[in-house]
Amino acid sequence: MHDCPLPCLADHAPPPRKTLGGWLSADQAPLPAANDEEGERLSSSLPEVIDAHVHLFPDPVFEALWRWFEQYGWPIRYKLRAREVAQFLLSRGLSRIVALHYAHKPGMARALNHFVAELCREEPRILGLATVLPGEPGANEILAEAFAMGLRGVKLHCHVQCFSPDEEALHDVYEACVRANKPLVVHAGREPKSPAYKVDPYQICSAERVERVLADYPGLQLCVPHLGADEFDAYERLLEKHENLWLDTTMTMAEYFTGDPPVRLLHCRPERVVYGSDFPNIPYAWDREIKRLSALDLREEQLAGLVGGNAKRLYGSE
Numbered sequence: 170m171h172d173c174p175l176p177c178l179a180d181h182a183p184p185p186r187k188t189l190g191g192w193l194s195a196d197q198a199p200l201p202a203a204n205d206e207e208g209e210r211l212s213s214s215l216p217e218v219i220d221a222h223v224h225l226f227p228d229p230v231f232e233a234l235w236r237w238f239e240q241y242g243w244p245i246r247y248k249l250r251a252r253e254v255a256q257f258l259l260s261r262g263l264s265r266i267v268a269l270h271y272a273h274k275p276g277m278a279r280a281l282n283h284f285v286a287e288l289c290r291e292e293p294r295i296l297g298l299a300t301v302l303p304g305e306p307g308a309n310e311i312l313a314e315a316f317a318m319g320l321r322g323v324k325l326h327c328h329v330q331c332f333s334p335d336e337e338a339l340h341d342v343y344e345a346c347v348r349a350n351k352p353l354v355v356h357a358g359r360e361p362k363s364p365a366y367k368v369d370p371y372q373i374c375s376a377e378r379v380e381r382v383l384a385d386y387p388g389l390q391l392c393v394p395h396l397g398a399d400e401f402d403a404y405e406r407l408l409e410k411h412e413n414l415w416l417d418t419t420m421t422m423a424e425y426f427t428g429d430p431p432v433r434l435l436h437c438r439p440e441r442v443v444y445g446s447d448f449p450n451i452p453y454a455w456d457r458e459i460k461r462l463s464a465l466d467l468r469e470e471q472l473a474g475l476v477g478g479n480a481k482r483l484y485g486s487e
Contacts, residue, residue, distance in 0.1 A: 198363065200243040201300035203425060203453035211262030211456065215463055216473040218263050219480040222354075222419040222445025225251040225268040225295075227284055238450060241365040247449035251284075255292055255448050261455070266476065267445075267484060268297040269324040275305040282311070286318040296484050298322045298354060302330060304338030309413060312345045321484045322352040328366050329356075333373040335381045343386045352390040352415070352483050353381075360398040383411040390483060396421045401431040408438045411480055415483060417476075419445035423458040432465060438471060439471045443480045 211218055226234065228250055235245045249257055258266050273277035278301045284295040298321060299315030301308045312323065323346055327334060336356045346353045359374045376397060384392060388391050392415035397404030407414050422430045437443055446458055462475065480486075 170230055177241050178228055178414055179226045183272045183326070185440065196240065199239060200425075200452065202288045203239075203457070205454045205457060207454035208456045208460070212463065213262075214395045215262075215459070216469075217477040218444070218459065219265045219267065219441040219477040219486075220258060220263055220448065221267040221480040221483070222417050223254065223256040223266040223268055224270060224450055225254060225285055225288060225297075226270050227251070227281070229271075230281075234450065235485070237365065239337065241363050242361065244451035246452055246456065249449050251288060252291075255295055257350050258289055258448060258455070259294055261354065264413065265294045265296055265486065267321075267480065268295050268385075270298070271300045271324055271326045271329055272302045273329055275302055277307070278302055278311050279314070282315040282318065282320060283482070286315070286320055289319060290451055296321050298324045300324050301342060303332050303336070308341050309345055309455065312342070312349075316349045316351060321486075322346070322354060324354045325378065326356040327369070327374050328361075328363075328370050329334060331366075331368045331373070333378055339382070343389055346390075347386060347388045352392055354417075355472050356395070358395050358397045358404075359391050359400065360395065376400045376407060379414075380407055380411070383407065384416055387411075389413055390415060392417060392443070394419045394485065396434050397443075401434060403469055405431075406439050408434070408441060416481075417445040418458065418462065419444045419447045420451070420458070423451075423453060424461060425453055425457075430461075433476065435462075435471070437466065440474055440479060440482075442475055443483060446478045 235248060238245055255266060270281050270285060272281055282299045289295045289297040295321045299312060299320040323342060332338060334355055356377050357374050358369045362370050379393060390413055394417045395465045396416050396418060398421055404416060424430060442464060448455055
């Protein structure tokens, strides 16, 4: 494991601004706000929509994250607190949201898990995931407690928590998820690459490393956000080869970054791709990505699975 506190909370001088990497294709950070128009609610012509990638954090963590994004990423359009985030999306036509969070230092995960579990008790339409810092003392107990509180899976972030997906410290997490039959969401794609991270994501993340996990743990349902950006070709091959791999669309289909959206990944194994937004940590309208997804040439059953049905299967919320 690498020694890596969350960059936005780190007690060190900020690094100079540099390019964020190939996926973002920016000469300097931060990237600009989109300033696009937002809808009042989802179109009534859409099938049931579940946002499988929504962040819910306590206020101080949200505030620190926003400071980091605005210096090294992009301006945050929706600076809403956790309960406001849920109310905002659910009042606009989404049927449920999947709440993600992550711990950046030992001893933080248990409090975050309790926080999200309480939000789920208050609002049953929130499907909350747990987190843990791989390798921290009592990791198995932390996850067992989180699952007992009703949390539906686990979220990890290689860039923030500074680990490679195939490291030894991850085995306890993988085994806990398999035992409990809970899915695992891991930001294991290489992008965004930022000098503000204490590790180089291109060194610790790769589709090859993820494939080792898929092969070693065939009973693990593993979801990689952002369609595995930026290794889209490699993740297309992994989708075809491994039945336990899932992807989410988060930010890749919104046409905010340069380059063509990897639409082919939606057609590769459409039953194992879910819609996600990254709300509220986005620089554009809340419904930008769902509008673009609904405008694609997808069969009715493909669209229904992508925007809601697949998430139901992944998180056992039929």
